[in-house]
Amino acid sequence: MxxxxxxxxxxxxxxxxxxxxxxxxxxxxxxxxxxxxxxxxxxxxxxxxxxxxxRETEKRIEPDENLKAELDEKFKYISARIASAPEVSLTYFQKDDRKDGGAYRTIRGRVKKIDFLKKTVVMTDGTKISAEEIIGLEL
Structure with a gap:
């Protein structure tokens, strides 16, 4: 062995x-x-x-004057009908907490309030979105 x-x-x-x-x-x-x-x-x-x-992030798109005017008209329309909590689809930029850039999000819901002073849109579920970050608004 x-x-x-x-x-x-x-x-x-x-x-x-x-x-x-x-x-x-x-x-x-x-x-x-x-x-x-x-x-x-x-x-x-x-x-x-x-x-x-x-992890990839997107760059924020700066809306042109035509888009800003279009969004402003839609905000006024919604504001005039705020008592009925109109349903909308919002596309907005959400800044990333860890990196430069962020991501575009689209949500659908009912608008509770448009605060023109603070430039925010408040949804009935409590979500607050800066009006300056919104690039799309569908009624």
Whole structure:
């Protein structure tokens, strides 16, 4: 038999011995022992950082004067009928909290209030949208 293949008789002298327990160090659980061999993540959070850097955002479109005038007329129309909470579809730019840019969102709902002083549109569900970020409004 070669030196790599041992049989049980080679260990007969130690088979019945008690497992050694250190008198100075506490016993380690199996989970603690296994943790010694788990992979080490030296760059904790690096993967999330890479994913965030790769996430794409859109640039905000600056509406031209024609679009601003069209939206202004629609806001006036809605404001005159605000008591009936008119249903609209709004497309607006939502700024990204973590990166430059953002995303365009479209929501459908009923308008509760148009605050011309604060330049916001308040929906019946409580959503507040800056009128300056709206680029599309369908009645």
């Amino acid at each position: 070669d030196s790599y293949h041992k049989n049980e008789s080679d260990y007969a002298d130690i088979m019945d011995r008690k497992h050694h327990q250190s008198a100075t160090r506490p016993h380690m659980s199996m989970a603690e022992r296994a943790a010694q061999f788990s992979p080490f993540a030296a760059l904790t959070g690096y993967e999330a950082l890479i994913q965030e850097a790769g």
